[in-house]
Amino acid sequence: MKLKFNNGKFKILLFGDIHEHTDYKTNPRFRDMKKLMIAALDEYEPDLCVLLGDNCNTDCIADNPAQFEEMLRAVVSPITERNIPVAAILGNHEHDHGHEDEIVAIYEKIENCLTRNDAPAEITGNANFKELIYSSDGEKPVFCLWFIDSNNCHENREISHYDFVHEDQIKWFESECEKLKELNGGKPMPSFVFQHTPVPEEYNLLRKAKFWELPVAVRGYNTKKDTWYVGKDGVQDVVGEGPCSPDVNSGQFESWKKVGGILGAFFGHDHLNDFSGWTDGIFLAQHRTAGFRAYTDGCRSCVRLVTIDEKNPEKFTHELKRFKQFGLKCESLGPILRNFTDRQSLFMHIVGYAVGGIAGVTAIALLVKYLINNFGG
Numbered sequence: 001m002k003l004k005f006n007n008g009k010f011k012i013l014l015f016g017d018i019h020e021h022t023d024y025k026t027n028p029r030f031r032d033m034k035k036l037m038i039a040a041l042d043e044y045e046p047d048l049c050v051l052l053g054d055n056c057n058t059d060c061i062a063d064n065p066a067q068f069e070e071m072l073r074a075v076v077s078p079i080t081e082r083n084i085p086v087a088a089i090l091g092n093h094e095h096d097h098g099h100e101d102e103i104v105a106i107y108e109k110i111e112n113c114l115t116r117n118d119a120p121a122e123i124t125g126n127a128n129f130k131e132l133i134y135s136s137d138g139e140k141p142v143f144c145l146w147f148i149d150s151n152n153c154h155e156n157r158e159i160s161h162y163d164f165v166h167e168d169q170i171k172w173f174e175s176e177c178e179k180l181k182e183l184n185g186g187k188p189m190p191s192f193v194f195q196h197t198p199v200p201e202e203y204n205l206l207r208k209a210k211f212w213e214l215p216v217a218v219r220g221y222n223t224k225k226d227t228w229y230v231g232k233d234g235v236q237d238v239v240g241e242g243p244c245s246p247d248v249n250s251g252q253f254e255s256w257k258k259v260g261g262i263l264g265a266f267f268g269h270d271h272l273n274d275f276s277g278w279t280d281g282i283f284l285a286q287h288r289t290a291g292f293r294a295y296t297d298g299c300r301s302c303v304r305l306v307t308i309d310e311k312n313p314e315k316f317t318h319e320l321k322r323f324k325q326f327g328l329k330c331e332s333l334g335p336i337l338r339n340f341t342d343r344q345s346l347f348m349h350i351v352g353y354a355v356g357g358i359a360g361v362t363a364i365a366l367l368v369k370y371l372i373n374n375f376g377g
């Protein structure tokens with residue numbers, strides 16, 4: 001399927017970690033996810049949808065691949081029924097059971113699904129591929145979309161909890177970029193990268209929280225767990241947890257800077273983060289879950305629309321829209337989670353710390369009193 005600009009615009013609709021399960025036929029969480037997907041498709045009429053990994057749980061893949069295929073078809077049916085192409089990347093959970101090639105083969109069977117492996121078999125990962133977007137007149141490719149497999153957890157957790165994009169993948173990417181240059185008059189082709197696990201440079205969008213900001217700060221992940229963070233000025237939307245990037249930096253972001261043309265990168269994996277911002281001239285955007293299956297916080301499940309302007313790709317736009325903002329009613333969550341808002345969540349955070357602090361001080365006072373009464377002179 002050839003992607004091309006439509007009257008000078010190309011719209012990409014992004015869905016983070018849907019994590020669908022095989023009980024989708026009866027579970028209201030599936031219905032809520034589908035409501036969000038349908039509302040977003042109807043409102044935005046995108047040219048491409050991207051599923052950012054951890055799309056469907058793969059527990060059944062070994063014993064019942066047909067069941068997996070049926071579930072996947074149910075998840076993407078609102079997209080495929082509209083004849084919109086969909087690119088689904090692999091998340092760490094697609095790697096969970098060692099059947100990645102079977103999973104990719106099932107994705108390849110879905111109508112209008114672009115998922116495949118373009119890289120040679122010996123290159124790390126099972127679905128590294130790219131798609132070119134052609135000019136509105138269909139004459140020449142003018143933009144590139146990279147879909148990179150960020151692998152699973154690291155085999156040695158003492159090195160890193162999550163694996164990273166490996167050196168051989170980066171070399172393959174760089175050699176392909178060289179070929180793209182030839183198609184683009186010797187200049188780097190403007191491009192986006194989509195992958196599941198964020199690069200460690202996401203932390204460039206955050207700063208260490210000051211003491212009084214701790215109630216609204218997030219704790220860094222794994223090797224960064226001793227530091228609490230808030231978003232830097234200019235960072236948009238919610239920093240809901242410490243980004244779960246690899247603990248080792250494999251140089252992927254530096255490679256993007258070196259080859260040039262990479263305008264932005266879009267990640268899934270962190271179910272509570274949807275912040276975005278710029279670092280070293282590259283836009284990084286995190287996507288929380290668009291579903292209701294994995295850990296999340298209420299009805300903040302959302303989608304992001306990215307619109308590329310053919311004449312001025314550097315000036316792409318993006319917008320985030322949440323479940324409730326579409327005017328949808330949630331049926332799968334209880335009343336407390338269903339009615340959470342960002343402001344209420346912040347308030348409850350502060351109240352939680354206050355109550356915890358008062359309880360701690362009271363407990364210490366009671367302990368001191370007990371010690372004085374029983375052991376004091």
Ligand SMILES: [Fe+2]
Nearest residue numbers: 017054269294
């Ligand atoms: Fe996930």
Ligand SMILES: [Fe+2]
Nearest residue numbers: 054091092269
């Ligand atoms: Fe993940």
